[in-house]
Amino acid sequence: MSTETLAVEKREQIGTNAVRKLRREGKVPAILYGHGKSNEPLAVRRDALVRLLDSGVKLVKLQGGAKATALVRDVAWDAFGIEVLHVDFNRVSLKEMVEVEVPVKLRGEAPGVAEGGLLEFVTHSVTLECPAGEIPEELDVNVGDLHLGQAIHAGELALPEHAQLVSNEHDVIVQVSHPTAEEPEEVPAEGTEGEPEVVGGKRKTEEDEES
Known part of the structure; x- marks a missing residue:
């Protein structure tokens, strides 16, 4: 996985008012922690952080107010998932084993679709344990041999060297399922539409009532 450089600055003041002022300046509060060192309150420009998050990069080199690989x-995020409110950075070494969530990317066309099935992308990411310097950007899954009624599970994914699957190996990643047939709507027999259900006996006829 590629590593991005991100400029940060030390955050001298903490608290609600300081955070509000920071956000008005187009910055996002952050914290750097790990490796037995003290937590460092930081700030990062919002636009730079958003570009980093959009790229999917997880490993960064912090420069400026703090120097670390993290x-x-x-x-x-805010309630609408639009604005970044805070971010945590975890100090790591490149050879350190870490748990990360890695997205799954489908490749090819499943023949099961031409056979009348529905392609269902069930699990879009899995958790791996691997060295911090070897985090894959994504895991490719080839569906070119996936026929109707078949599935690919997490345990069948091709993982990079030194990586181990943390997610359940039985989790379905993608499958081609049989389409659900809609049951035909029942049409009431002539003369019975709107009649109430008879519970506990037969319906009285006019002859019964007269007798």
Whole structure:
């Protein structure tokens, strides 16, 4: 996985008012932690952080107010998922084993679709354990041999060297399922439409009532 350089600055003031001021300046509060060192409050420009997150890069080299190789860990968004509110950076070494979530990318065309099936992309990412310097950007899944009624599970994914699957190996990644047949709507027999259900006995006829 590629590594991006991200400029950060030290955050001298903390608290609600300081954070609001920071956001008005187009910056996002951040924290750097890990490796037994003290937590470092930081700030990063919002536009630079958004570009980083959009790229999918997880490993960054922080420069400026702090110098460290770190993983992008927790990202807090607003209620609409539009604005980044906070980000956590975790110090790591390149050979350190870390757990990361890696997206899955489908490749090819499943013959099961031409056979009348529905292609269902069930699991879009999996969790791996691998060296921090060897995090894959994505995992490719070839569906070119996927026929009707078949599925590919997490345990069947081709993983990079030194990577291990943390997610459940039985999780379905993609499958070609049989389309659900719609049951035909029942048409009431002539003369019975609108009649109430008879519970506990037969319906009285006019002859019964007269007798």
